Amino acid sequence: xxxxxxxxxxxTILTVIPVVWQLGKHPRGLYILFFAEMWERFSYxxxxxxxxxxxxxxxxxxxxxxxxxxxxxTSLVYLMPLIGGYLADRYLGTRKAIAFGALLLVAGxxxxxxxxxxxxxxxxxxxxxxxxxxxxxxxxxxVRLIVNGERFEVGASPDGGMxxxxxxxxxxxxxxxxxGEYQLSVADKDxxxxxxxxxxxxxxxxxxxxxxxxxxxxVGQLYEDNDxxxxxxxxxxxxxxxxxxxxxxILCGLLGETVGWYAGFGLAGFxxxxxxxxxxxxxxxxxxxxxxxxPQKLAAAVVGPLNTEWIIYLLALVGVAGIWYLLxxxxxxxxxxxxxxxxxxxxxxxxxxxxxxxxxxFVYHMLTEFTFVETQRVVLALVLISASVVFWxxxxxxxxxxxxxxxxxxxxxxxDVPITAAQxxxxxxxxxxxxxxxxxxxxAYLGRRNADPRPAEKFGxxxxxxxxxxxVLVWGAQTADENFKVAQIFLILAYLLHTTGELCxxxxxxxxxxxxxxxMVISTVMATWFLASAWAQYVGGIIAQLTAAETVAGQVLDPxxxxxxxxxxxxxxxxxxxxxxxxxxLISPFLNFLAHEDKGKDGR
Numbered sequence: 001x002x003x004x005x006x007x008x009x010x011x012t013i014l015t016v017i018p019v020v021w022q023l024g025k026h027p028r029g030l031y032i033l034f035f036a037e038m039w040e041r042f043s044y045x046x047x048x049x050x051x052x053x054x055x056x057x058x059x060x061x062x063x064x065x066x067x068x069x070x071x072x073x074t075s076l077v078y079l080m081p082l083i084g085g086y087l088a089d090r091y092l093g094t095r096k097a098i099a100f101g102a103l104l105l106v107a108g109x110x111x112x113x114x115x116x117x118x119x120x121x122x123x124x125x126x127x128x129x130x131x132x133x134x135x136x137x138x139x140x141x142x143v144r145l146i147v148n149g150e151r152f153e154v155g156a157s158p159d160g161g162m163x164x165x166x167x168x169x170x171x172x173x174x175x176x177x178x179x180g181e182y183q184l185s186v187a188d189k190d191x192x193x194x195x196x197x198x199x200x201x202x203x204x205x206x207x208x209x210x211x212x213x214x215x216x217x218x219v220g221q222l223y224e225d226n227d228x229x230x231x232x233x234x235x236x237x238x239x240x241x242x243x244x245x246x247x248x249x250i251l252c253g254l255l256g257e258t259v260g261w262y263a264g265f266g267l268a269g270f271x272x273x274x275x276x277x278x279x280x281x282x283x284x285x286x287x288x289x290x291x292x293x294x295p296q297k298l299a300a301a302v303v304g305p306l307n308t309e310w311i312i313y314l315l316a317l318v319g320v321a322g323i324w325y326l327l328x329x330x331x332x333x334x335x336x337x338x339x340x341x342x343x344x345x346x347x348x349x350x351x352x353x354x355x356x357x358x359x360x361x362f363v364y365h366m367l368t369e370f371t372f373v374e375t376q377r378v379v380l381a382l383v384l385i386s387a388s389v390v391f392w393x394x395x396x397x398x399x400x401x402x403x404x405x406x407x408x409x410x411x412x413x414x415x416d417v418p419i420t421a422a423q424x425x426x427x428x429x430x431x432x433x434x435x436x437x438x439x440x441x442x443x444a445y446l447g448r449r450n451a452d453p454r455p456a457e458k459f460g461x462x463x464x465x466x467x468x469x470x471x472v473l474v475w476g477a478q479t480a481d482e483n484f485k486v487a488q489i490f491l492i493l494a495y496l497l498h499t500t501g502e503l504c505x506x507x508x509x510x511x512x513x514x515x516x517x518x519x520m521v522i523s524t525v526m527a528t529w530f531l532a533s534a535w536a537q538y539v540g541g542i543i544a545q546l547t548a549a550e551t552v553a554g555q556v557l558d559p560x561x562x563x564x565x566x567x568x569x570x571x572x573x574x575x576x577x578x579x580x581x582x583x584x585x586l587i588s589p590f591l592n593f594l595a596h597e598d599k600g601k602d603g604r
Contacts, residue, residue: 032282039275041244046252046268049422057554071541078533080209095290101210102276108203109269116193121553156558202323246429253422380594392536400544427495456591460584465501467577469494
């Protein structure tokens with residue numbers, strides 16, 4: 001058995017025993033939601049660990065295009081729950097929305113199984129074309145230039161050109177191809193496979209939109225408002241989320257590299273299918289929770305034989321087609337922004353329009369309806385939301401630049417145990433499984449002594465830790481070996497710091513949004529939190545593009561230059577996180593005052 005799988009089993013056994021014991025004290029419906037969300041996260045993180053490599057190695061997208069495509073995908077994943085949550089609250093009810101979203105996810109993940117033929121890298125020199133062969137996936141990938149039936153390894157020459165290793169003097173090609181005297185192009189990119197790729201991503205985005213926020217909502221419906229089991233119930237639910245993410249990174253990452261892309265994506269699909277079956281069969285355990293607010297109106301015919309429910313489903317499928325188009329448009333079309341003299345994407349315009357609309361909405365209510373205290377609380381909420389954009393933009397490098405850093409410039413061994421690049425994604429979820437109960441106990445311990453950091457302080461601490469994680473990698477780069485690879489321990493330490501940062505910001509954020517928001521705008525504040533997450537993914541894509549390297553058939557041509565690029569970017573964003581986090585800590589006394597914790601919800 002794979003050593004990483006064995007280690008995963010050990011971590012799971014050690015952490016799951018108290019969870020199973022605690023589940024027995026909660027409503028039986030929590031069992032169903034626990035397992036359903038666990039498998040949904042399994043499917044999402046299985047996709048997350050493989051997607052950037054699939055784009056760059058199978059379809060041969062260049063780094064910048066692949067990273068922008070990844071960021072567009074994840075931004076929309078966090079944006080669509082705004083629509084799915086609204087439709088569930090107003091029409092479908094959370095149970096039907098979750099079931100429909102799960103079906104879309106199953107369809108999307110299984111669509112990813114269709115790979116089509118891999119694209120081919122072509123070298124053109126002096127009017128002659130030569131093809132590259134590529135075997136393997138992720139870090140085990142081997143790329144060779146085929147010249148007269150022979151295969152030659154390639155690298156970067158000192159002048160930035162291409163070095164053909166082993167090419168004899170007087171061969172068909174010179175040993176060094178000077179920069180600018182050769183061209184690289186991509187041939188045989190299967191248009192049907194590319195179209196199916198974008199359709200699969202669109203189905204997943206829409207599926208998450210209907211499922212993500214609603215399944216959390218139905219957890220809350222299992223408990224009365226004053227039920228002391230509510231917070232522990234959400235903690236157990238959070239454990240299920242990370243258990244799914246942990247095993248997805250291990251198993252899908254292993255199959256994706258050793259068996260094939262289809263196996264990794266297919267396993268993610270089976271995980272979601274199992275989650276759907278568990279959810280449907282477990283309906284009686286929900287005891288009527290999550291049903292439509294007006295079931296008779298939902299079932300009544302509206303257009304011919306179609307009722308409101310089916311019209312929503314059909315419109316959602318139309319929306320999938322729109323997302324399919326947007327995914328392609330966002331990576332191929334940009335618009336000039338004369339004020340800043342830059343070009344921006346369609347997604348930037350959508351996010352900007354949404355943000356401006358939200359700000360106008362809040363300002364209007366501040367001027368017309370909010371009390372002075374309520375206005376200050378909303379200002380604090382917006383400050384925390386803005387800080388969260390910075391944190392998650394850094395944190396979410398995990399699926400893009402850090403994933404590629406693991407593959408390109410990290411020794412993929414923990415001691416003597418080999419690990420795939422995608423499996424390094426399990427570090428974050430694994431640390432949460434271990435550390436979440438410790439942090440929960442720590443906050444409780446500090447709270448009893450009136451020493452628990454306030455929310456603004458926790459946000460500041462989180463940002464500092466996110467920045468320090470990247471500086472750890474900069475430190476590790478100084479010890480890189482002759483192949484320009486950094487020891488795995490530095491990546492582990494970086495993920496540890498990012499995880500402890502997440503535990504300072506993630507459990508606190510949503511709680512603060514519900515506490516600070518006046519009752520009349522609580523849904524809008526929650527929507528703004530998700531909008532900020534979408535912005536974070538977008539900004540994270542811009543950061544990831546700063547690490548883009550020149551590749552040949554998905555393999556980096558110059559590992560030394562790639563490492564130098566990572567060091568420069570990680571140094572910059574590391575200090576940005578530390579400086580902004582430190583600034584939050586400095587102004588936290590003022591921000592704490594804005595909370596007015598001594599007053600009631602209405603500010604009195």
